[in-house]
Amino acid sequence: LAHGAGGKATQTLVEAVFLEAFRNPVLEQLDDSAVLEIGPSRLALTTDSFVVTPLFFPGGDIGHLAINGTVNDLAVSGARPLYLTAGFIIEEGFPVADLIRIATSMREAADAADVHVVTGDTKVVQRGKGDGCYVTTAGVGVIEHDRRLGPSEVRPGDAVIVSGPIGDHGITIMLARGDLGIESDLVSDTASLHELAAALLDAAPGVRMMRDATRGGVATVLNEVARAAEVAVVVEEDAIPVRPEVRGAAELLGIDPLYVACEGRFVAVVDGAESDRAVEALRRHPLGARAAVIGRVGEAPAGLVLLKTAFGGTRICDVLVGDPLPRIC
Amino acid sequence: MSRVGRDLRVAGVVQGVGFRPYVHRLATGLRLSGRVGNDVAGVFIEIEGTQENVTEFLSALPRDPPPLARIDRVHVTACAARGADGFEIAASRDGGAHGALVSADFATCADCLRELFDPADRRYRYPFVNCTHCGPRFTIVREVPYDRPRTTMADFPMCAACGAEYTDPTDRRFHAEPTCCPDCGPRLELGGSTDPVGDAVARLADGQVLAIKGLGGFHLAVLAAHPTAPAVLRARKHRADKPFAVMVADLRQATELCEVDEIGERELTGPRRPIVLLPRRADARISAAVAPATSELGLMLPYTPLHHLLLRDLGEPIVLTSGNISDEPIAYRDADRLAGIADAVLTHNRPIHIRADDSVVRAGTVLRRSRGYAPEPLVLPLSCPQPVLACGAELKNTFCLTKGSHAFLSQHIGDLTDHETYVSFTESVQHFQRLFGITPRVVAHDLHPDYLSTRYAGELDDVDLIGVQHHHAHIASCLADNGETGPVIGVAFDGTGYGPDGTIWGGEFLVADLSGYERAGHLRPVPLPGGDAAVRQPWRMAAAYLPNADLPVTRRHKTQWAAVVAMARNGVNAPLTSSAGRLFDAAAALLDVRDEITYEGQAAIELEQCADPSTSEGYPAAVHDLVVHGEDLLHAIVADLHAGVDRAVIAARFHNGLADAVVTCCARLREHTGLQTVALSGGVFQNALLLRRTAAGLRRRGFRVLTHQRVPANDGGISLGQAVVAARRTGG
Ligand SMILES: [Fe+3]
Ligand SMILES: [Mg+2]
Ligand SMILES: [Zn+2]
Ligand SMILES: [Zn+2]
Known part of the structure; x- marks a missing residue:
């Protein structure tokens, strides 16, 4: 069963078995x-x-x-x-x-x-x-408010924010299993985000959605947004906060931090005009000290997440079906 | 005397290649009346005349068509004479089934070249001269049937002189759709210069980087022998090591840079004008940055009038590489994205409708099938009852559409994970479907769940999906290339491909035909520590194969060696792989040839270049139960390294040993299966040393050997293989 990494395969299992069995309007929101x-x-x-x-x-x-x-x-x-x-x-x-x-x-x-x-x-x-x-x-x-939040609320012109450096939890876990013999000072990012989420909602009336980037990492959340809202999510690779230790370990492991689980970070999409205010509000809280705008929502290509690289190229950042498998022939 | 009538339908490459004038000449010469015209199905001909002349026409028609034409089928029906007066060329008519074949783009012909450099000719030094025997086709066609209003020449109304040639059945430009002249055709432009060619030549001579609009996209050019310009171009393009192609003015310049044999000469001077890989001469006057660490050079001759003008005026070879940044697709609509790379842009106002990169060939084998070849169909060894779209692989993507017994293999598309390339893929699929009137009912794709080509296939509506295993597709592609259907022993050696057992395949011995395969043998699997990271860093394969080695490669990577070994041992992001490409990587790292790559296959390519071709011994490798123990070859390398054997000899012994093991494994398989034919496919068999030794060894043992010729052995050929497998499985 390859159904655990939080990508397309998980969605298929959930949709094929449980959504079928329990179908109702609330569950259908998934x-x-x-x-x-x-x-x-x-x-x-x-x-x-x-x-x-x-x-x-x-x-x-x-x-x-x-x-x-x-x-x-x-x-x-x-x-x-x-x-x-x-x-x-x-x-x-x-x-x-x-x-x-x-x-x-x-x-x-x-x-x-x-x-x-x-x-x-x-x-x-x-x-x-x-x-x-x-x-x-x-x-x-x-x-305690009447705002509608969710990926389908996202629209072109919105800003994409992460609340802090990504990948800490997943990389920490991989190293903590102890089978690589790598010494590291990394710690999991596990934390409660209730204050940070509340601070963001207070500061920015134009928050469209928030999602904690657990299994499948930030990339999977962004793909969910792109598909649900039928928009393009365009991310600047250089703008994504990643700790150097995480980047180094991820390189060694051959894993892209964008797909690594966090347990104390969320992705938020806010009205583009409120992005500065939103980031400032997040940064005032210790858990959001390194919050950053990592990209923008556009109209086309609808349904895709694009990653702008340092060279000026644009790569497609798709959901992985299972564990990452080599693609270079 | 009584007159008889015949209606003919001609299918094949018959539009835009001077076919109607040919028919016109033939018909008028036999005093036949009637007409000839293009429609979406090809060419229709109505003739009437004496029984004798009509019969003579029918037998003469296929005898001597124009050079770029190809007649696939002539369908004749008898009819009453209509009493037509004279023979005319009819206007194109729409409707009916799509069957017309769009020609590939062809290099400037000898007649046009003479005019280009004849001061008395009205097209003297006109950079867009062409005729029915040469010039742009595929890259300017928007729709079929092929005639001027449906090409990007639509915006250039012909002047009276061009119009007269176009309508004169005896003229070389009779219905040459892109014909034009300085009075009516496209113009060059170089930042407002009054002498764009002269200005471009001066800039190149000065060491500047120039963007030049070609047939299928923009190129970037610098003087090949300039001391710094090629290195500057590398830095700006972010292309670290991958060799640049060089354009030379003529054969004489080619022989100053490379050893050109008979096949090479034919490839260089033929109308398709690919980049031809040739052995570099030791005294070749060329900057070291043009093609570092390779003993080959990719040469091509000019294929547009503009190239001829530039090369002749400049008097020396230029680097001519695709206009893009690193792995992006070639720029073709505007040169905006080349702004940071090129010092100036030599462009023109004839739009390119579809991209086509330069093709690449070596010793009679196509390595990249693109400009000059696409979209010419390949004739299949079977007929497809249902039209098929095969979506191809991911990195060297091509796609393939079938109709009847024709396969329309796309031009090189490239790396689909690049978004612009992906868009190019989806648009080209649509374009091909329109051009050839194909609505696929069956869609074939790779089994890799994350390939974007697989994702594309999965999102199509109302089609039957057929997943084709990667290495089965390689072997099927080789079969189709040779017009065969199997069964064969298929040896598919490449980098990585998704295996249905959850491991990564790449050193496979299959018993295969077009409908299916059985994995009979393979290289012994090893972990791939870090997945794609191990592909980019060949030293990791040395660690995966020889964790306890104490060699320079171990010491170069001592900070990470233990961790990578642990990943391999504990299966941390380390899927098992039987890849032959990774075995080459390990050997290259052990021999200090290459630890990290900047382009696909680099370590294996450089290992081949470093091998001494005169060495005939090979290392032994055990073959147990049809599993080839590749690690034996690596242990032998280590022993020879410790014994102080020359690296060139070691590299050769490695190649030879692997080739011998392939032969041994095939011979054992013959005992089980009785099969006498071996098909060799996969990118690793682009290695000439390995291919030669393997094929020779197999032939010595009495095998018949199939290798690639018209279609790449690498993933550029995957879509063709997928297409024939899908066709067979749907009743073809
Ligand atoms: Fe392959
Ligand atoms: Mg949860
Ligand atoms: Zn010509
Ligand atoms: Zn004219």
């Missing part, structure tokens, strides 16, 4: 969060499962990811995160000390995000039937 109108209030609801090797890595662990991932899905949909659930699938024999460590970091992350874990569930599976521990979280938040 957004990270569902927006529910209940009486006078609008709630955002989301769920996510977390699988990571190693469970503990520089800058965080699976517990941080499980809280922050769900908080971020709520935050980028424009909601104020409120309550979370947590489910654990634990392999028989998993050290209790590790479980305590995970629970502790979940509580720390929840405190930082100002949310509460209000219910949960635990199952134990036989030895060898799980990678130590899987965590599933669900979350609910409240939307």
Whole structure:
């Protein structure tokens, strides 16, 4: 099953199986969060499962990811995160000390995000039937404004922003697996983005959409925008913030940082006229200190993401179906 | 005397090549009346006259057509005499099925060249002189049928003198659609200069970089022997090492730079005028920056009147390379993007409708099939019941459309990941469909899920998709090139191609025919640490093959060696590959030939150049269960390096050893299959040393050997292979 890297293959699996089975107007949006109108209030609801090797890595662990991932899905949909659930699938024999460590970091992350874990569930599976521990979280938040956010709101002339340097999390994880023998000071970017998202919404009335750039990285988010809004997304390669350590490791690994997962960065698209204001607002928050405009939305070629290179060339930055495979014959 | 009538339909390359005047001459000579004209299906002819003369006409027609014409089919129906008066050339008529074949662009003919340099001629030094036997075709045609209003010459109404030639059946320019003269035709322009050619020559002589509008796009030119200009051009174009082509005025200049044998001479002087790769003379007076680290030079002779004027006035060879930055497509509508590269632009106001890069050939084999060849159809060894579009590979992309037993292979399109190239791909597919009246029902594509050609195929509506494995397509392409259908033992050696088992193939022994294949053998797989990064950095392949080596290459990369070895060992972004190209890369890195490449195939090309062709021994490589142990060759290299053997000898022994292993593997396969024919394909077989030794070894063992000729062995030939496989699978 090549269905995990967050590209076209994942979409196909989701659409072929789950969308078919559960089809309804809310699910059809295929957004990270569902927006529910209940009486006078609008709630955002989301769920996510977390699988990571190693469970503990520089800058965080699976517990941080499980809280922050769900908080971020709520935050980028424009909601104020409120309550979370947590489910654990634990392999028989998993050290209790590790479980305590995970629970502790979940509580720390929840405190930082100002949310509460209000219910949960635990199952134990036989030895060898799980990678130590899987965590599933669900979350609910409240939307306290009446703005419409989403990739289909994007229009030509808009500016594309990333909230900080990309690729830190994915590269940190690859190095943390320890099979490359590379020493590095890199840490995961896992963080809760609720304040940053709120700051952006406050500063720029013309925010069209926000999306945390997890699996498949920034490139996958941009492709989603290009397709949903039937626009061209044109990115300047030189404008994309990437830490030199990440760039170096990515080069060694033969991986493009644009496709590497982040756990504390989002892509935002805002009205082109508000891009300066938006970036300034983001930069005032520590998590957004290196926020930058990386490109613009255009009319044509609709549905494509283009990358302007330093030489002045323009490359097509497509969604990958699975893991990156060599293409040079 | 009673008169009889006949209606004829002629299919083939019969438009824009002086075919109607030919018919006119033939008919009037036999005192026949009637008419001849172009339509979308080709040429229609109505004749009437005495039984005897009509019969003579029918037998004479195919005998001596004009040089650029090609008659594929003549369909004759008897009819009553209409009582026509005289023989006329009819206006083109639209409608009917598309079957007319658009001619390729051809070099200035001898008659036009004489006029160009005849001070008494009214076209003396006119840079757009052409006739029915030469000049632009494919690159200026907007629609069919081919006549002037449907070309980019539509905006140049003929003057009276040109009109008279155009309508005179005895004239060489009778219905020469792009004909023109200084009074009515296009004009040169060089930043307002009153003498554009003189100014251009002066600038070139001065060492400047000049953009020059050609047939299929803009070129960039500098004096080839200038001490600094070629290096300046490299820097501005961001083209690090890939050799530049050189245009010489004539054969004499060619022989001053290269060894020109009989085949080379024929290729250089023929009407298609490709770039011809030839062995460089040691004393060739040329800047080192023209073609660094290669012992070959790509030469071409002038193919437009403008080239002839420039080269004659300049008196020495020029670098003539495509007008673009690094891997982008050639600029063709305007030279704006060349602003930072060229010091001046020599342009003109005859628009280019479609791009066509220069073609490249070596020793009778086409390496890049483009200007001068496209869109001339290849005749297939089968007939396609359903029209097929084959989308090709990704980097040296071409596409292919079929109709009946014709395959229309596109000009070289290039690297689809470049957006402008991708646009060129989609537009060219549309253009070809219109030109040849083909609406594909079946679309063939590579199995690689991320190729943009695969994505394009997947987004088409109302077609049946057929995925064709990359190396099967290579072998099918070689079969089609040779007019065969198999089964054969197919040896497909190239860089990388998607294998259906999730590994990356590239050193494959297939038992194949057009409909299918079985992977019978292959090179022993090794990890490709970093995917495409390993392709760009051949030293990684040395690390993948020989993790414990203690050689200069290890020391050159000591900061990354261990990490790359670990990636390979632990499968971190390191898919397994049986690639032959990567085996060459490892050898090149071990021999300190090349650690990083700046163009595709560079390490293997330079390794071949460095090999001593007089060395006949080869390293042994084990072949177990039809798996060739390429690593044996590398271990032998290391042993010889430690023994102090000359690198040129080592490089040759490597080539020879791999060739011998291919022969051994084929011989074992013959025992299993009884197959006597081997088809050699894939970009690695552009290596002349490897190809020669492999083919000779196979023939010595009694095999019949098929190699590429008209279609590239590299990925430029993939679309043709996909097309014939799809045709066979849909009942062809
Ligand atoms: Fe290939
Ligand atoms: Mg999520
Ligand atoms: Zn001529
Ligand atoms: Zn004229």
